[in-house]
Amino acid sequence: MSKPYYEFFCPVKIIAGSAALEHIPYELKMLSASRPMIITDKGVRAVGLTDHVLGAFVETDMDIEAIFDDVPPDSSTEVVERAAKIYREKGCDSIIAVGGGSVIDTSKAVNILVSEGGDKLADYAGIGLLTRPLKPFFVVPTTAGTGSEVTLVAVIKDIEKGMKLYFSSYFLLPNAAVIDPRMTLTLPPHITAMTAMDAMTHAIEAFTGLAKNPISDAYATSAIKKISENLLKVLDQPSDVDARLELAQASTMAGIAFSNSMVGLVHSLGHSLGTLCHLPHGLCMNLFLPYVLDYNLQERGEVFGELLLPLAGAEVYARTPATDRGRKVISVLRELRDVLYERCKLPRTLSETGKVTQDQLQKLAEMTLDDGSIILNPVEVDFDEALSVLKKAW
């Protein structure tokens, strides 16, 4: 059925490919900025990734005015307020985020404070509270999975209140996402696999959820094709620049797809598991994906079937009867997970994580029902059904 109404929005300029980083000074100048601050984390800096960005400013008339590398994996208002203070002290006029999800969310939040003024980030928490464009903001992702470089949300922990603050505004979207293959070349295999499966899940849930639309479908299917064709290639040959770039682009494309069509039950379960058992998001996505697809199959089998072509290629698609394609998608994903487990021990079940106990399943099911993503899952889910999916994933 065609969608009677939809919206699609992505104003982020994508700067992708070989020597993409060297475009940053020119792009900053186009936005009348000349004193950028880099926000990153210690791990990214230690492996020399920020040096690639610094190198792009050598032999230009622009300097990086400050580097803040103190972003933890689970960032907080205190970190944001500290980074904003340095930005002001150094007289910066723009932000370059170099890192993964936490760095990007922190940078979005810093941009709120330095653009809107004030020291209390919590004053701006909520949906659509920002009313004007913020300072020039570029994102250089160092993982290929989160898609945060093209999303309009940020989540930051408020230490005083002991809760997470959600920020959502079109003004949080970066001016540009810079996808340079050098930035993901050194990613270890298990993180490469985990983040790629995160992107795969974004694309699959965007394509199969209630809010799917023709434009996000195009991004989602392209992302799935790129991941299925390049993930194992990268694991075989980590220094394959072209394959790395394909994965990085797929992550951004999946990000564009899900920021417009949202996600579903895999994310609801994954958010709950991540919160309760402190497991990485990509791992949770890889773990739940086939079990949720099984759950949604009866309602969405035909839509799943359309994914067989980008996922498994023309030959498999052609020799699979139309009525079996949905189920085949699930079995192809299971096979991919088996390979990833074999190569990098990426857990496929809750028990394989070694960090979940069976008495936590009830709590996980309860938390899952309260997660916002569940509303756009194509099939209704009640407590018993959520628990049943969790038991199957055990």
Next chain:
Amino acid sequence: MELEMRKMLDLSRLRVDGLKKPYVTLMMDIIGRSLEAASQVDKAIQQDVRRLPDGFTFDMRALPDGPSFNMKKVDDCQLKYVGPGIRDDNDVSLKFKHVSHAFLVLSFQEGTARAYANDRILVDGEVSDVMKLIRCLNRMETIILPKLIAQRAVKRYPKIPLFSKVSLGGRIYAQFVKNVFRG
């Protein structure tokens, strides 16, 4: 037969320009009061309301300035209908972007989840509380509305034995009337 009934219920076929706002105003009042009555009778709804923060408030409104209704959590597990009005200090606000979008949902042409998927609704507030409210609304609709209408309002019509539906629905209607007369 079912097709004929569906055609009869398909309000998009009717010329209702100019009538949408009064219809939405009336339906918001009915939904608010029904939710109040359902929360006084139904244990499943009470279970979700109990997990909302004490003193919790919410509203449903059509932008820019109504129709609307406000509600408040009282007595540990019940919701109280506060009445219409635009307030900006509620814990959760469910906002239809236009009265026509509210009309689509409240005339059961588009379910709540579908309306959200179609970008008709803005949600403001703590997400986990919003999810509890949506479950309460869905549960209330499946009990008090005839199956043919209710299945258009929710993603999946649950298996409720006819006797339970009639008995529970009857008690909610009775409570509704009692609340109206009590004022």
